[in-house]
C-alpha cells in the first residue's frame with residue numbers, strides 16, 4: 027500500500043498533484059511520501075510483534091536522505107550504516123548513537139575510531155582482522171566495543187547475483203565453518219564486548235526459504251557458541267525482504283516474515299536485530315520524469331525522457347524493472363522503449379514494454395524508486411544531481427536540492443601549470 031494514487035485522472039503523491047511538483051521543482055525528481063514511509067515502518071514492526079525483544083535499524087544505504095531518516099527516527103528506528111558518512115548522517119538525522127549498528131566489509135581505522143567516538147551501539151565485524159583492529163583501538167582508550175561477528179552462512183538467496191551476499195564465495199562475513207574458532211579468539215580480546223552474531227544474505231528476496239535456512243543455521247551456531255561457553259545476547263538477522271516492483275509481484279509480507287522469524291528463533295533468548303532497507307523505503311518513493319520526445323525505432327518507439335541511468339541506476343546495473351505510469355493516463359497503451367538521454371545503450375528503463383501511452387512533454391513516473399534510487403545517482407554526462415522531495419499530506423518540501431553542473435565544476439581546478 028502506498029500513497030501515490032490517481033485522483034480524477036491525475037497522479038497524486040498524498041494530497042499533492044505530481045504535475046505541481048514537476049512544475050515547481052522541475053524534472054527529473056524523486057518524490058517520497060511520509061505517510062507511506064511511516065506505514066511501512068509500522069507494518070514491519072507489527073510483523074515482529076510476537077518475536078520478543080527486537081531492535082530495528084533502517085539500512086541507511088537504501089535511502090540516506092536526512093528527512094527520510096528523520097521520519098524513521100521518529101518511528102523509533104535506529105540505523106544500519108556501512109560508512110563513516112552514513113554514520114554522520116544517521117546522527118545528523120536524530121538517530122541515537124546507541125541505536126546505530128555499523129556494518130560494512132571495509133571499515134577503516136578512521137571509521138572504527140569514529141564509531142567509538144560517537145558511542146554507537148554495535149559493530150558488526152566482517153573479519154577477524156577487523157575485530158583485532160577494533161579491539162586494539164578500543165583497548166587503547168580503555169573502552170570495550172560492543173560487537174557481533176558477521177557470518178556467511180553459505181545460503182543462496184535466490185536473488186540477482188549482484189545483490190546476493192550470503193554465498194561462501196561472496197566477500198561478506200566469515201565462513202560459518204570457521205566462525206566458532208574466530209569467535210573464540212576474538213572473545214578473548216580486552217577491547218571487545220563480543221555479544222553475538224550477525225547475518226545478511228542479500229536483497230530483494232522473493233521467498234522466505236533462503237532466509238529460513240539461513241536463520242536455522244544461525245540457531246545452530248548460537249547453540250554451538252553457547253556450548254563453548256560464550257554468552258550470546260544479540261543476533262542480527264539483517265535485511266533483505268523483497269518488495270513488489272511489478273504489479274503482479276507477490277513477495278512475502280512483513281507478517282509472513284515475522285511468523286517465520288518467530289518460529290525459527292523460538293527459544294534463542296536474545297535481542298533480535300533487523301536491518302530492513304528496501305521494504306521500508308522502496309515503495310515510499312517514485313521518480314517523476316518528462317518526455318522530451320518520441321523517436322521511431324525498429325522494434326518499437328523510443329520514448330526519450332529527461333531522467334537517465336545517472337538518476338536511477340538500477341535498470342542499468344541490475345536489469346531491474348521499474349513500473350512506468352503516465353501521470354495523466356488516457357487509458358491507451360503503447361509498446362515502447364523508454365530511454366534516457368545518456369550516451370550508453372544501458373541507459374534504458376523499459377525495453378519494448380507495454381506502457382501507458384505518452385506524448386512529448388507528458389509526465390510519467392517510475393515506481394518503487396524510494397530505495398537504492400537517488401542515493402546511487404551521479405552526474406554522468408555532466409547532468410545535474412537529481413533533487414528529492416518529501417510530501418506530507420497537502421504540503422511538500424525539497425529535501426535535497428538539484429545540484430547543477432556549475433556547482434560541480436566549481437569544485438574542479440585546472441592547475442596553474444596547464445594554464
Ligand SMILES: *Cc1c(COP(=O)(O)O)cnc(C)c1O
Nearest residue numbers: 085129229265266301302303304
Ligand atoms: C544492504 C544491507 C541491508 C539492507 O538490505 P535490504 O535488502 O535493503 O533490506 C541490511 N544489512 C546489511 C548488512 C546490508 O548490507
